[in-house]
Amino acid sequence: MRSLLQLLSKYSILLMFLALETLSLVLIVRNNEYQRSSFFSSANVVSAWSYDKLSRITSYFGLRAENSVLHEQNTALLEENNRLRNELETIKYGLPEGYVMADADRSYIAARVINIKSNKRRNYLTINKGERDSVRADMGVINTDGAVGIVSVASSRFAVVIPLINTNMHLSCKLKRQNCIGPLTWDGKDYRFAYMEDIAKHIEVSKGDTIVTSGYTMNFPEDLPVGIVEDVATSESDAYHKIKVRLAVNYNSIRDVTVIKNNTFREQTLLEQTEK
Amino acid sequence: MNLWLSNILRFVICVLLQVLIINNLNLLGLCTPYVYILFLISLPARIPRWAELLIGAATGITIDIFCNSIGVNMAACLLVAYLRPLLIDNLVTEKERLTGTINSTEVGMSVYLRLIGILIILHHSAVVMLETFSFQNFHLTLINIVLSSAITFAMLSGYEILRR
Helix, strand or coil: CHHHHHHHHHCHHHHHHHHHHHHHHHHHHHHCHHHHHHHHHHHHHHHHHHHHHHHHHHCCCCHHHHHHHHHHHHHHHHHHHHHHHHHHHHHHCCCCCCCCCHHHCEEEEEEEEEEEECCCCECEEEECCCHHHCCCCCCEEECCCCEEEEEEEECCCCEEEEECCECCCCEEEEECCCCEEEEEECCCCCCCEEEECCCECCCCCCCCCEEEECCCCCCCCCCCEEEEEEEEECCCCCCECEEEEEECCCCCCCCEEEEEEECCHHHHHHHHHHHC | CCHHHHHHHHHHHHHHHHHHHHHHCCECCCECCCCCHHHHHHCCCCCCHHHHHHHHHHHHHHHHHHHCCCCHHHHHHHHHHHHHHHHHHHHCCCHHHCCCCCCHHHHCHHHHHHHHHHHHHHHHHHHHHHHHCCCCCHHHHHHHHHHHHHHHHHHHHHHHHHHC
């Protein structure tokens, strides 16, 4: 304290000078029209510039929360879309109000991928929703790009999803334009590509054709995007095309997914088992 | 003459000369000499520095009130009032001899001219730059500073030579 006072008294004249000089500058800026306008306009340039830079940085902090909100909304919209489509069908076929088509009886659960292995042959994803959120085995999982995979097991709070890029996965798919069904498999090499089999040679397939889900499995509704044809290889000895598919989902950056809950799943499986 | 009285008289004369005559001269259309700083330069050397700062601020604000440029001359005069004792310390060798008003008979002609030269340039630079308040057309600002300083310097040194 003493040394502070000494310092102050040593520089008292300088401090007094600076204080008076500041006062005069304040007077200049406050009382002279021209100086005021030019001072404040340049100050605005500076503050606007720094606000702009700051917001560019801070906007990243909110991105995670923002993303989750958007994902929740997306899921709600999916559900609404499904309901409206069902309503449209019931009106089209003259069915009574409130009638739910068997294949439209679905609900959606928003989830987040919390673990992913995409460099092995048997990849899997872990999501942060489990049985308490009514996620069960065999439910389909999608994201905004298309089909992701199928739930294999679910614990109380988590579930493990077998993605399309797992060598054990065979998903029934469809060439959208040609309307031909065939299973999609993965060869265990590149996470960006899978192969579609059982498409007979006489069917014309060209690069860029869209591949969607067939709707013949209980996990996925019809016409969900799966990928596009990247390359078609045909050998003389083989009766089928070997179609290389660029997957719609990028498994390297997957984060927000939606689980499709098919409410008629049990009924359908039970019925099919009695038929066996 | 009493030191107080002579300084007050000089203050009044300098301010009136500045605001009534010099400010209306409009020399060459782009410069104004500020001869009133003769009052600040001539203040007694023994004056306490805090008092000198306050006198500088008061002089500047008086001119500003007449010129309708609040703060501009005040800032420049504060600069003069703050730097003058430091300059006198540096330029004058026998400071103990200084008793009254600073002029050429007290400090010697060459020292006096150097003193007013430096203070005039500092003061005029501050005034002109604060009035312009922009670095656009800086060469015009610079010409204004140089011309105004030169005219003020010529007037003050001419007055000093005639006075002797």
